Amino acid sequence: MVSESVLFGPGFWGPVVATAALLLITAVGWLILIGGRRITKAKPSAGKIQTYACGETLKAEEAHVDSEQFFSTISRVFRPFYRYVRPGHTGVLSTYLFWVVVGLIIILAAIAVVLR
Amino acid sequence: MIPHAPILAIVLPLFAAFLMPVVGILARRRGIKRAREWFAIAAVLVELVIVVSMLPVVWGEQILVYQLGGWQPPWGINLAIDGLNLFVAVIVAGISALVVIYSFVCMERDTGLDQYYTLLFLILAGMMGVALTGDIFNLYVFFEIMCISSYALVAFRRKWQSIEASIKYLIVSSLGTSFILLGIALLYGMVGSLNIAHLAQKLPLEPTSAIIVPLALFVTGFGIKIAMVPLHMWQPDAYQAAPSAVAALFSGATATIGIYAMVRVVYTLFGAFAIGIMLAALGLVTMVLGALMALTQRDLKRLLAYSCISQIGYVLLGIGLGTVLGVQGGLFHLFNNAIYKTMLFMIAGAIIYRVGTSNMDRLGGLWKNMPVTAMLFGVGALAISGVPPFNGFASKWTIYVAGIEAGQPVFTIIALIMSALTLAYFLKALNSIFLGQRPTHLKNVKETPLFMLFPIVLLAALCVIFGVLPQLGIDIVRPAQEALMNSGGYISAVLGGA
Numbered sequence: 001m002v003s004e005s006v007l008f009g010p011g012f013w014g015p016v017v018a019t020a021a022l023l024l025i026t027a028v029g030w031l032i033l034i035g036g037r038r039i040t041k042a043k044p045s046a047g048k049i050q051t052y053a054c055g056e057t058l059k060a061e062e063a064h065v066d067s068e069q070f071f072s073t074i075s076r077v078f079r080p081f082y083r084y085v086r087p088g089h090t091g092v093l094s095t096y097l098f099w100v101v102v103g104l105i106i107i108l109a110a111i112a113v114v115l116r
Numbered sequence: 117m118i119p120h121a122p123i124l125a126i127v128l129p130l131f132a133a134f135l136m137p138v139v140g141i142l143a144r145r146r147g148i149k150r151a152r153e154w155f156a157i158a159a160v161l162v163e164l165v166i167v168v169s170m171l172p173v174v175w176g177e178q179i180l181v182y183q184l185g186g187w188q189p190p191w192g193i194n195l196a197i198d199g200l201n202l203f204v205a206v207i208v209a210g211i212s213a214l215v216v217i218y219s220f221v222c223m224e225r226d227t228g229l230d231q232y233y234t235l236l237f238l239i240l241a242g243m244m245g246v247a248l249t250g251d252i253f254n255l256y257v258f259f260e261i262m263c264i265s266s267y268a269l270v271a272f273r274r275k276w277q278s279i280e281a282s283i284k285y286l287i288v289s290s291l292g293t294s295f296i297l298l299g300i301a302l303l304y305g306m307v308g309s310l311n312i313a314h315l316a317q318k319l320p321l322e323p324t325s326a327i328i329v330p331l332a333l334f335v336t337g338f339g340i341k342i343a344m345v346p347l348h349m350w351q352p353d354a355y356q357a358a359p360s361a362v363a364a365l366f367s368g369a370t371a372t373i374g375i376y377a378m379v380r381v382v383y384t385l386f387g388a389f390a391i392g393i394m395l396a397a398l399g400l401v402t403m404v405l406g407a408l409m410a411l412t413q414r415d416l417k418r419l420l421a422y423s424c425i426s427q428i429g430y431v432l433l434g435i436g437l438g439t440v441l442g443v444q445g446g447l448f449h450l451f452n453n454a455i456y457k458t459m460l461f462m463i464a465g466a467i468i469y470r471v472g473t474s475n476m477d478r479l480g481g482l483w484k485n486m487p488v489t490a491m492l493f494g495v496g497a498l499a500i501s502g503v504p505p506f507n508g509f510a511s512k513w514t515i516y517v518a519g520i521e522a523g524q525p526v527f528t529i530i531a532l533i534m535s536a537l538t539l540a541y542f543l544k545a546l547n548s549i550f551l552g553q554r555p556t557h558l559k560n561v562k563e564t565p566l567f568m569l570f571p572i573v574l575l576a577a578l579c580v581i582f583g584v585l586p587q588l589g590i591d592i593v594r595p596a597q598e599a600l601m602n603s604g605g606y607i608s609a610v611l612g613g614a
Contacts, residue, residue: 059556064477064553065547065548071544074540082408085409086412093284096350100336107335111332115327115391
């Protein structure tokens with residue numbers, strides 16, 4: 001059966017109830033966090049809170065995850081994509097124009113196949 | 117409805133654009149500060165009122181046909197306003213109003229603001245023209261007005277990077293508009309008319325083979341504007357180089373216009389619902405490529421530009437499915453995307469305004485300095501990732517259901533995975549900018565100015581409202597979906613008994 005519209009109501013996804021539940025759960029979580037902090041007070045020594053990096057103390061500017069490598073594990077999964085597609089995004093105008101022409105050909109062929 | 121509202125919606129920004137330098141000169145001579153900005157805000161708010169005044173008539177299932185010079189279509193030029201183009205016009209007017217308010221502070225350090233506001237209003241006039249016209253050649257002319265103003269605005273700061281991006285955008289986009297013009301010429305040669313309704317009436321009589329080339333030219337031409345893969349490459353460069361207010365306008369309003377023009381031509385003019393599956397497939401590719409490219413970006417604006425490409429993929433997927441639910445989902449996502457993408461670019465602009473860079477590797481720990489901005493970024497990030505209870509969830513959910521109902525569960529699975537990737541790259545951005553250790557040089561950074569914060573808060577509120585009350589969004593979108601799927605009604609309303 002094809003629907004006329006998705007009904008957002010009290011059925012599978014009731015947004016008002018769900019939002020209230022989300023807020024309630026957040027509040028409970030927050031209370032547990034605050035309660036936990038009161039019961040077990042952290043007393044770190046100066047040595048414990050220092051950033052450990054091969055014995056060196058890093059400045060705040062240096063203690064930053066490299067944005068490009070942030071999801072390097074995911075990037076590795078899609079390695080073929082990054083190897084072949086990314087070089088096309090180098091800012092060279094002739095490459096952009098080449099892909100416009102390729103796009104036109106693809107669209108032309110696809111429309112011809114679909115409409116015939 | 118305000119009398120003559122359809123033509124006023126186009127003429128008002130056009131006049132405001134040409135009056136802007138005069139207002140600027142008079143304000144300088146008389147020593148009135150910010151007169152130009154206040155004039156711009158007043159003009160864009162009046163524009164919004166004019167557009168909104170048409171809603172009761174059009175939502176009352178009436179198609180407004182405004183004949184210019186009293187000439188009957190197809191002989192004269194007419195403006196034809198149904199649920200679809202009014203929906204788009206409201207988005208455009210609303211986003212433009214917020215961008216002009218945002219520019220008040222965001223652009224205060226720039227010079228040449230007479231030209232800036234002139235170009236901004238020219239873009240608005242162009243967008244309104246594209247949205248409201250019932251004539252395909254007029255649509256092209258207004259599209260060109262919008263595009264040419266956009267090229268100039270990308271290069272507005274006249275830095276090497278912005279000029280280079282603008283030239284690339286100009287060349288690629290001009291190729292696209294040439295395709296559109298060629299498509300119009302071919303249609304005119306075949307049918308001998310430029311009226312969209314008249315063309316839609318006559319084209320089914322032409323052999324299918326004759327419409328393949330013009331249809332492909334139109335899809336490619338508008339595909340460049342909406343940055344559909346593989347025609348997308350100009351967009352990250354242009355969005356990164358443009359002032360943030362301009363990038364916000366592009367992402368929220370001009371992208372919406374591009375999608376409108378494409379669906380109006382493909383579905384209404386050609387009645388080519390059959391190529392919907394091709395649009396859905398291209399939408400999937402666009403979605404995947406945009407998300408994977410966004411994942412490895414260092415610059416926030418560039419990340420947002422790729423994210424824009426990815427989200428347009430969702431819109432194309434929904435609309436391409438061609439079912440009631442798919443079109444509803446696609447249009448709802450278009451509406452939501454305009455809200456949160458504009459908001460996210462505005463936040464990027466606020467960060468640049470305060471810190472001077474959008475390079476995420478040079479940021480961090482800004483939560484302490486900009487808590488409200490950080491919270492709003494969180495709202496935008498969750499909304500665009502489709503996390504409940506924000507608006508992105510409602511539209512993406514509709515698209516997922518539409519995919520399964522249309523017998524394309526693989527499309528839904530890919531869209532779901534890309535949603536997870538969207539959350540991943542926005543969490544990266546959130547972490548790099550607002551969390552972690554704060555570099556010493558960012559110690560004295562202040563919160564976003566209130567005047568800049570106002571439009572962002574408003575958009576964030578919309579993200580929550582349409583997330584918690586998605587039925588309201590569906591109700592807004594439904595007249596647009598019904599108009600898009602009822603070409604016959606559009607044709608008979610414009611041509612009458614002709």
